[in-house]
Amino acid sequence: MTADTKTLDRQAATRIAPRSGVAFELAEGQRLTVIDPEGQQVSDLLAFVRGDVGEVISNGRTFDYEETIALTTGNRLWSNRSNVLLSIEEDTVGRHDFLLTPCSEATFRHFYPGKPVHRGCFGNLAEALAPYGIGEDQIPVAFNCFMNVPIAADGGVSVVPPSSRAGDRITLLAHRDLVIGLTACSAYDSNGGSFKPIDYRID
Amino acid sequence: MTADTKTLDRQAATRIAPRSGVAFELAEGQRLTVIDPEGQQVSDLLAFVRGDVGEVISNGRTFDYEETIALTTGNRLWSNRSNVLLSIEEDTVGRHDFLLTPCSEATFRHFYPGKPVHRGCFGNLAEALAPYGIGEDQIPVAFNCFMNVPIAADGGVSVVPPSSRAGDRITLLAHRDLVIGLTACSAYDSNGGSFKPIDYRID
Numbered sequence A, B: 001m002t003a004d005t006k007t008l009d010r011q012a013a014t015r016i017a018p019r020s021g022v023a024f025e026l027a028e029g030q031r032l033t034v035i036d037p038e039g040q041q042v043s044d045l046l047a048f049v050r051g052d053v054g055e056v057i058s059n060g061r062t063f064d065y066e067e068t069i070a071l072t073t074g075n076r077l078w079s080n081r082s083n084v085l086l087s088i089e090e091d092t093v094g095r096h097d098f099l100l101t102p103c104s105e106a107t108f109r110h111f112y113p114g115k116p117v118h119r120g121c122f123g124n125l126a127e128a129l130a131p132y133g134i135g136e137d138q139i140p141v142a143f144n145c146f147m148n149v150p151i152a153a154d155g156g157v158s159v160v161p162p163s164s165r166a167g168d169r170i171t172l173l174a175h176r177d178l179v180i181g182l183t184a185c186s187a188y189d190s191n192g193g194s195f196k197p198i199d200y201r202i203d
Helices: A001-012 A059-066 A103-111 A119-133 B003-010 B057-068 B106-113 B122-134
Strands: A014-016 A020-026 A030-037 A043-049 A076-078 A084-091 A142-147 A169-176 A176-181 A198-202 B014-016 B021-026 B031-036 B043-049 B076-079 B084-091 B144-145 B170-172 B178-183 B198-201
Touching: A014 A020, A014 A059, A014 A119, A020 A119, A030 A084, A043 A084, A043 B198, A059 A076, A059 B021, A076 B198, A103 A119, A119 A198, A142 B003, A176 A198, A176 B144, B003 B084, B021 B122, B043 B084, B057 B076, B106 B122, B178 B198
Parallel strands: none
Antiparallel strands: A014 A198, A020 A176, A030 A169, A030 A198, A043 A142, A043 A176, A076 A084, A084 A169, B014 B198, B021 B178, B031 B170, B031 B198, B043 B144, B043 B178, B076 B084, B084 B170
């Protein structure tokens, strides 16, 4: 690691408790760093344009313009209106997901019928984003930091533990004034079976 | 082909002119058959719940529940609220796309800078769906019938000509009362460089 990286690591971060979520504003030109403090923990990230929340990140527009589903340093996250909302400036993992939706009560019932139902990232995001005038139906596929979703040759999708280790992070630059939704993911498979916190920092 | 298939082919279908789109209602229990009459032509399909258009097909929820991005006979198309809206009953092609967004003025400017700008499937869908109270920001990733989008081992996405031949089709059963948006796609790469009609039939 470089000296600069060490400095970065010592700066204060805000913690998101396991299985919870937050929303906050990120101004154009600011950087959001999402950190996996213990390793193998997913964080669902949403970005809406502040003051015009009908504009939101879109997995389809991003796959179109970036011409890849494997998004890492240098790639941009595009909106449903074909504008760049965020660009990835640094990424110590290189493995994220933009295919699958936030876990929810319905996904818990479907995938974990024997386990207690949890409102999941979807419920956490909905509650956190409601004060910004964002309703449940406006929540799209999130950019799932650290989520590890291999695609088989036949198109089959699986969810395996993240490859992130303690301290790994991804830094995104805001290209617009944004409202960010961010979680510490609540689903068993996504996080290797245990639920850990997520840290984030705004610079 | 079976005798049944031949009969099906002789029934009347409605034609969507090249580079245009339509919207119509499809009742629960009805079947929509999308036909590629000349071959190598994509048709973008959207489905909203009639009377409650905040509920719409979701690529992410579909990938989640179907556990594949390669959707064909037997697969279901799920909504953002985790309900099945359509299921695929027959599919003579087996190659469709649910990753990429409808082509639009912005995608024409981006991918075809030397060619005339067209409003694309996005503009065609927006106009056709407006009478149902569906705004542009409510248009998600469409289920792109016959669209051929290989994913490379490194995650790279490309758009190649459809593998559909003249008369190929896909039949979907409605699980709810729906509003359907359907196009004959307007983008060069998606359709092998030429623009052909799409036929559809409701049974």
